[in-house]
Amino acid sequence: MHAPSYRPDALIGEDIETYLDRHRDKSLLRFITCGSVDDGKSTLIGRLLYDSKQIFEDQLASLEADSRRVGTQGENIDFALLVDGLAAEREQGITIDVAYRFFATDKRKFIVADTPGHEQYTRNMVTGASTADLAVILIDARKGVLTQTRRHSYLAHLIGIRRIVLAVNKMDLVGYGEAVFDRIVADYRAFAASIGIADFLAIPVSGLAGDNIAGPSGNMPWYSGPTLIGHLEAVPIDAEQGQRAPFRLPVQWVNRPDHAFRGFAGLIASGTVRPGDPVRVLPSGRTTTVARIVTLDGDLPQAVAGQSVTLTFADEIDCSRGCVIAAADAPPEVADQFEATIVWMADEEMLPGRPYWLKLGTQTVTASMQHPKYQVNVNTMEHLAAKTLELNAIGVANLSTDRPLVFEPYETSRDLGGFILIDKLSNATVGAGLLHFALRRSQNVHWQALDVTRERRAALKNQKPAVLWLTGLSGAGKSTIANLVEKKLARMNRHTFLLDGDNVRHGLNKDLGFTDADRVENIRRIGEVAKLMTDAGLIVVTAFISPFRAERRMVREMMAPGEFVEVFVDTPLAEAEARDVKGLYKKARAGELKNFTGIDSPYEPPEHPELRIDTTTMSPEQAADLIIERLIG
Template sequence: MTDVKDPVYKTDALIAEDIDKYLETHQHKTMLRFITCGSVDDGKSTLIGRLLYDSKMIFEDQLAALEADSKRVGTQGQEIDFALLVDGLAAEREQGITIDVAYRFFTTEKRKFIVADTPGHEQYTRNMVTGASTADLAVILVDARKGVLVQTRRHSYLAHLVGIKNIVLAVNKMDLVDYDRSTFLDIVADYREFAEQIGITDFTAIPISGFKGDNVTDRSDKTAWYEGPTLMEHLENVEVSADDDLAKPFRMAVQWVNRPNLDFRGFSGLISGGSVKPGDAVRIVPSGKTSTVKSIVTFDGELDEAQAGQSVTITLEDEVDCSRGSVIAAADSPPQTADQFEATVVWMNDEAMLPGRSYWLKLATQTVSASLQAPKYAVDVNTMDHLAAKTLDLNAIGVTELVTDKPLTFMPYREEAGSLNKTLGGFILIDKITNQTVAAGMLNFALRRSQNVHWQALDITRESRAGLKNQEPKVLWFTGLSGSGKSTIANLVEKRLHRMNRHSFLLDGDNVRHGLNKDLGFTDADRIENIRRVGEVARLMTDAGLIVVTAFISPFRAEREMVRNMCAEGEFVEVFIDTPLSVAEDRDVKGLYKKAREGSLKNFTGIDSPYEAPENPELRIDTTTMTAEEAADKIVEYVLGW
């Protein structure tokens, strides 16, 4: 008869008790989020694979597949290629590099971990920033044979920039330098000199071999000269000096308005700072309205108190103006609002930053239109020198000023005491045409001039001005290649409007460059600023009730869309004067194409500068099938609604 006390045979009750103990143990473990980064081929993926293997986080079928893959890709002998555990993309396995950010979870008896394996290649630096944005610790790997490289410095600078305070310098591949102590010390000294320049005052240096396992989880007898912890010991015991979000004033960005029925109206979001209880006084930013918390609602019922890190729905005692993008904050300590800032920007797009171009800026739950000025300076990650720059290229880091189209609720990313405000201080920029994320940034502070300039209330409205003229304001935006006939048709359109007693004004590209824009050239950045200024003038003229006719090449869709967004709904009419390049070049009324072909005229649209044709214009005029007079008649009929 089997002895029920034999630990191999347990009753259901004992099994359930073991499960409860296991869950209780793991529930109260602390969590550490960390990244591995550094230059290409420093062994980041191999190190993470080793950590997963040594912490027994690999199932038997995974191990069998790993061994088979290791043989297939040519790993020497019977050794396991641990990098294959992390490099999941086919392209990564084929090239032997990391491209995307790979997140892995593992646990030990002391702690739970989420690790992000970030790419080392310079072209994928943007993916490294993504992984670093939520990390508590960074493991900077250095190949012992190569020492500190440019990408090592770049990743260290970025890790420090986003606020990672715990840095581990893992000098990897020590087996390939015969575990030489002097090699290790030289690399540590080199790194320390650089680290002090960027503000990293403390880091932990560990000699390791991710492939062999030396000092990863077990101490190596081949580095008897090293007396510090293994990497796993350090990860398990490091005290994460995260910002105390609970000590901050209460703030919650509203993600959505919860209105399941007429009797309930709540505001849902993630609390990013402080705590809140029913009865607390709160202020809605940017409206400035105040109210009192009525209740805190969750799926499991109402709470007596909620704190940073919790997602809740808050109801208020008063009916106040509050929607997605608003921030509910402690009444006596609200965040700031401004529309002009100094910001540190990490450019993440293959196409260089274009000063003046309008991008979508996303911060917390807010989305606004923003444009960047030419950088104050770019940062040389090797020397930390501030370099003069007109733009920012892929992976460049710079400080610039940005302007938003409406006030942004924010907090500086770094406060004077060193505390971080990632939720209300960190942002991304998105290209309006491609929807690609082109940059990540941190707001340093609001520009003083943004606090000193306010809208002045006027008694005479744009509607009353238009009513006096008995017409609807419009912006007729003629776009097309040089020589397409824009100015000719625009002139005919205004003559017809004038004969009909309509109040109009014609803004022509060449004429404007004699005055308002005489300081601008024809680089992409100057073209963008040219259109921005004209757009502002056109908007002011519609405020006066005028029909504005413009004739500009305006080669970029983003800038035409920027002007459309300046105008009231339905007032912007894009008129594409569609003329093939060959036809426009044959006309060459001003002789500009000839000069461009000869090389004496640079940045000429259609020759050595691109033209982005409208995709969905309100009107398309094919000048190969209709005369200028016919085109003008068609445009006037559209504008007047005939």
């Protein structure tokens, strides 16, 4: 097919400001395209841009030149080159990253995400789907429903996209056959029903030839439904429906330019608000009424979902970033334990028990996951047993947070039900999740007020509680030094308790092995025990390899400021291995002992310990004296 003779010159001679003004007040639809490799996603998006006249003259000339360079025959244009911007994609003929493109018609603006087709880029597809209102799932008419069709349909439904367009592409390559289209639609309908997709629109198209993209196709008179662009222009948008939901505004910042003004700024996630409306501030639950709705352009009589505003209250109540302002009679829930679906996005596996930052809207808390209840095989929908989640895996697990979280189930609200997980040390995003519901235990378990405080218990012992945390390689001398420290403190009439790595594995942690996940859980339990002991007013001495910085930091954050003293017993690996008192290094070198720190499992030395003990230049007695001097002063 030859390219159309017209040039999309609607943009020519129009400055960018005029162009933006022309589209400023139109509604915006975000959608994704997804499907298997070579289903024609990039070509379809290129055709949408071309047919909606969103290509500048110089872009078109470059596109035609690129098409000739990659070997496109005749006057045909390779529309995929408009979207596949990465060199690696052009070389391999696949989409790797999520490519976002903007275009507009006379009726609506659009942001389209071209998401990867390969299984190993599932996390990229989830990223593109997270803000989409609609998914266009492409199927190659020659191939029918494939594994990736099912995978991407499941992911789109999981992420909460309820508007699905099944674009049966490359109809020109199957002679525009109605029977082919009907068979594919029937196959997809059977699958869609099995995963909860109740409704979808099927359109037979050809991205390359332009059939049923912008206008009806004369090649398929048997199809009487809308064109792709026609449907995209008419479909309802989530933001419009969000205005009918209860009012929610996650507070982004407290706006206080002077002492006379105090407002709470944020983007309205759902609902409508007016001055005088009663609202509830969560998690505190305090109520008040809205006094003003403030914007740069002046006060508003009403604000709706999608608007960024500053609210002022009739009463002085506590409210800060992370709080949620909600309709007083229909507030969201507050809890600290949940069931959630988690999509793991990091190369390193998820470690149950490890603390991660959890960011939900404007709220940031510390969260840890339990072992997954199951992992989902998104190709078969089978639930598989799993102890952890690896890259691109999807599973269901319980999680807990260090303080209450204002939330709604994801199926009710993406804004208050969807979260990301961030590694505390690298600040890298490692996962995304969807909250299902709060666990009943989060509502049934409460802190019991105690009359005897930890300060009173410490005063009875005439000492300040502390945790002396000795960390280092096996054979570094931690247990020897820790034992000397406790003996010396006992002679000083200090009340102490020594937690040793080997000893606790005979009882409290006898069910744990030495995998990374078990090591994380080992230290988590020890941290909780140490915290209880400091609450009792004790000086706790510990001797654990504790190989990971994240878990040592977790224990530090459990304690009161200044109570955690990290002591790095710094012994070179060669020296520790030469000692090999227990013969463990010999076994590890022989392959008889797996996951041994320093050999086939990593040790992350402290970066800023309170004390560093060099055992090559210091005796255990000297080390113990140095630690006590640091503790007592």
